[in-house]
Amino acid sequence: MASQPRTCGNGDCNLATDEKCVEGYPLEECPHVGRISIEDIQEVRDDAEPTVIAETTIQLDSGEPLDRETAASLQRRRLSRAIGLIGPNDSGKTSLIASLYDLFQSGPVSGVSFAGSNTLIGFEKVCHLARAVSRRVKPHTQRTSVGADATFFHLDLHQEESGLVSFFIGDRSGEDYLAATDELARADEFFELRRADCVTLLVNGEQLADGEKRHDVKAMTPQIVDALVEAKSVCEGCRLAVVLTKKDVVIASPHVERVTREFEALVAQIKDAHSGYLGEIRAFTVAASPQDCEDVARGEGIGDLLRFWIEVPPSPAVEEFRSRAAMPRMIDRFGHDGEGDQ
């Protein structure tokens, strides 16, 4: 193989052609031999066409729960209801969302039909651990991440009398809502509640039946509502559903009557404190994801809650907000942090 001509970093040297160092060094001692001259470096042409790799696929909607901007955009398409779900961790918020969706898998719920959803992947994920295909022995639901922004599950529903209505159900970690009782300023972060047509407060039936935890539930549940009303995180006139969850565990406990009595007292306490600010306050009992279905049906009580959600007349504040829906900034639909009622 022929050897390559030697090069020199000194631009005045003709080493490549005459094999001699212009500075008189023996070639093995010359510090420039073998280096590339600045003139050997080709300039990068600015007008060179960048290499374009053709995109061969189109990205489709992720199907995951929506961020606030996307939810705001979808809200403009048709009549919509925003539902705020609040409750301490493990009170059953995600189970309630999963159960509602899964009931539609078998047909209409309380006369309301499924009409579509942009978050089918999100629904399928939260339903998985209660489905037989997960091969679990007991149904389970994944917890919502603490500290993450609220996201929205979307359901378009159809009813003969009211036509199509879009539902946006807010999902946020229970720990975040509890934090508002420690620091009122945290309640300002709850943009998903500020414009909710209906807020749904979950009370953990299993904990209310538990001797060690029941007093904590009785103390903390009204305090969450106090904090949200005090911080005006829910709008005036907003209706409130107070939901006793895990009915299956309650009726299997030896304290059914006590739980019922204490839940009624809890609802009465919230009514006494906030009926002047909030709209209708109504109590419900549900078994979203029972551990067995011998005494309660899967999803029992969810249909009644859905009817309450769908029948909610928009509060004056929400009506005023709807009139702003034509504003060009989609983010306005769920409001900015600290935006407050305007």
Place this chain on the structure above:
Amino acid sequence: MSDNSANIAVVGMPASGKTTYLAALWHMVREAGAVTALSFESLSDGNYEHLNALAKLWRQGKIQQRTQLAGMRTVSMRLRSGNGQPVQIMFPDVPGEDFSRMWEKRDLDKGMVETLTAPFILLLVNGDTIQLPAWVVERQALAKAMGLPLQSPAAGIEWSADLAPTQVKVVDLLQMLMVDELDVGPRRLALVISAWDRVADEELTPTELLSTKLPLLDQYLRSGRDPWTWSVWGVSAQGGIYEDPEKGEKFAATDALRDLDRASDRIKVVRDGATSSDITRPLDWLIS
């Protein structure tokens, strides 16, 4: 597309019966003496090798090999409608994996956009392999009632998109056909429940099967949220079990199908009580 042509997209998840439908259709429109709503007009300049190969296997009672995974073939038929008008019908034969990818991977090959913006959609759902949702509590209660052992706690399976019920995948596919690049406004949809012979024992009409086995899809279509003009059909394009030559299968039931005087007598097309062997009826309804 010329004025007298109709572009029909044949859509369906893997093993939904798309290729078998095309094979039976091509045989029937060319079968001597067959009375069909759409009839054979003439051969155009197209290449019929693919269709002829499909129809040959179908006539012999052999199962179709799966549509090749990469790419699609567009098959074209020149037919005549009931009023004598020639109609060129084009069917892109798209692998089912491309549709399951839309659900699982949330993307779409740009090459499919032209196909999926067709004004007429023939959507096949295999009636014999509908994955219904089932719940842990109900499955455990059933096992307990039957005295069967309960499932092991160690046997948990992680979530993946392919585990979703059939009706969820189909609803999402139809929703995707109505938004963004694929949104071409109102369209006609023939929903074909294939392998109808496998569900016939349940004595349901196609409409009843839709509401009982695919209730989420039924609700979605009836709600009218998306502008589909739709109808539902039960179709058995084979009439019974076919043999897999690669497995050396031989069935008496397949021989019974071969014994019929006319190969097209295997076909059953059901629409709410009315049964015929005319496999062109869903297509005729689509383009009418």
